[in-house]
Amino acid sequence: MSKSTIDITNQKFILELNAALAMENAGVERLQTRIEETSLPEAKQRLEHHLEESQQHQQLLQQLISNMNGNPTSEKLGLPLPSYPQDMKAMMDKTMTKQEYELKRSEEDMIIENAEVCCYLMMIQKCQMAGGIFLDAIGPLSKIMNDEQEQADWIKTHSPGMLAQLWPKIQSAVAASAPPFSL
Numbered sequence: 001m002s003k004s005t006i007d008i009t010n011q012k013f014i015l016e017l018n019a020a021l022a023m024e025n026a027g028v029e030r031l032q033t034r035i036e037e038t039s040l041p042e043a044k045q046r047l048e049h050h051l052e053e054s055q056q057h058q059q060l061l062q063q064l065i066s067n068m069n070g071n072p073t074s075e076k077l078g079l080p081l082p083s084y085p086q087d088m089k090a091m092m093d094k095t096m097t098k099q100e101y102e103l104k105r106s107e108e109d110m111i112i113e114n115a116e117v118c119c120y121l122m123m124i125q126k127c128q129m130a131g132g133i134f135l136d137a138i139g140p141l142s143k144i145m146n147d148e149q150e151q152a153d154w155i156k157t158h159s160p161g162m163l164a165q166l167w168p169k170i171q172s173a174v175a176a177s178a179p180p181f182s183l
Ligand SMILES: [Fe+2]
Pocket: 027, 050, 054, 112, 113, 116, 148, 151
């Protein structure tokens, strides 16, 4: 690659790393909230573990950006969460029990972790393609991607157990209330 091509590739890569850092910054904030709100001890413990990992991810990304003469961002990105039609969202808010809300939040956690995996996978592939100095980023990015994958896998593996713990209360709430809508 010519020097100008390397410079442009460098700038684009700094931008991508900063976008990932903004995602981690938002992720750390969300994990802190999730640790506070979850009622399941094993989920709390795992979220605390992933909070520590995410703080390491922030440092690794900051380091990579600084090594490339970029400025690490302190911005927080909007996380990739599903949105719903307004009437469905209103019905969900009106009818969801605390336990259903917890399951929904856990579902969102899994979506976020898988989105993070996609983001790091694409960056790693671009580094492999660009070669040269970009190869140095593959190690740290792979470490981060593996942590994200392990977190996504943990949630997937433990979701039946979480559901089993929350289900009785969801069912008793259903039994105790009049149907809010007709099927
Ligand atoms: Fe994560």
